[in-house]
Amino acid sequence: MEHLPDHLLSGYRNFMGGRYSTETKRYRELAATGQKPMTMVIACCDSRAAPETIFDSGPGELFVVRNVANLVPPYQPDGGHHSTSAALEFAVQSLKVKHIVVLGHGRCGGIQAALDPGAEPLSPGDFIGKWMSMVAPAADIVANNSMMTVGERQTALERISIRFSIANLRTFPCVKILEDKGRLSLHGAWFDISTGELWAMNRQSGDFERPGNG
Numbered sequence: 001m002e003h004l005p006d007h008l009l010s011g012y013r014n015f016m017g018g019r020y021s022t023e024t025k026r027y028r029e030l031a032a033t034g035q036k037p038m039t040m041v042i043a044c045c046d047s048r049a050a051p052e053t054i055f056d057s058g059p060g061e062l063f064v065v066r067n068v069a070n071l072v073p074p075y076q077p078d079g080g081h082h083s084t085s086a087a088l089e090f091a092v093q094s095l096k097v098k099h100i101v102v103l104g105h106g107r108c109g110g111i112q113a114a115l116d117p118g119a120e121p122l123s124p125g126d127f128i129g130k131w132m133s134m135v136a137p138a139a140d141i142v143a144n145n146s147m148m149t150v151g152e153r154q155t156a157l158e159r160i161s162i163r164f165s166i167a168n169l170r171t172f173p174c175v176k177i178l179e180d181k182g183r184l185s186l187h188g189a190w191f192d193i194s195t196g197e198l199w200a201m202n203r204q205s206g207d208f209e210r211p212g213n214g
């Protein structure tokens with residue numbers, strides 16, 4: 001195969017004949033004026049949980065960063081290569097988004113790995129293990145709760161980690177300041193890939209609830 005896989009090329013042809021042709025004007029405007037999305041979404045890499053699909057978003061609407069298990073690391077201004085923090089900085093300081101949504105999902109492989117930290121790493125680097133160790137304290141408590149089933153533990157940690165990521169967002173001074181001024185809102189959501197249900201986090205209680213018309 002010299003170029004791209006056939007399924008990508010045929011998908012691209014459909015895009016050009018469909019969405020691009022109906023939204024040509026919008027794409028051209030966005031090219032000329034630049035993007036101005038109001039919402040940043042932090043989502044998982046999982047192929048079943050694409051935020052643009054779930055929220056039926058057009059070009060220019062969502063600024064998306066995806067990583068394993070939709071985690072936000074704490075603010076760490078050191079010499080590391082912090083990809084999620086870089087995207088967050090750009091969204092907040094340059095694009096001036098009004099909303100940040102941490103979007104988790106059911107059957108998350110990253111969360112499953114966090115609940116089974118003794119499993120053999122996928123490679124000598126154990127990048128997933130190190131990345132997911134961010135939620136290790138909560139994962140340990142949930143994993144050792146014998147009152148819960150495997151499925152309940154999985155869903156619980158998926159939701160706990162969303163609250164954890166939102167707490168980490170507030171460790172970034174730019175996020176904290178703008179939230180305190182009422183210019184930025186932080187939200188959590190959880191998507192059930194088997195039923196298509198979207199659960200939104202109640203910002204007062206932290207509980208996940210079905211929105212009215214969901």
Ligand SMILES: [Zn+2]
Nearest residue numbers: 044046108109
């Ligand atoms: Zn996931």
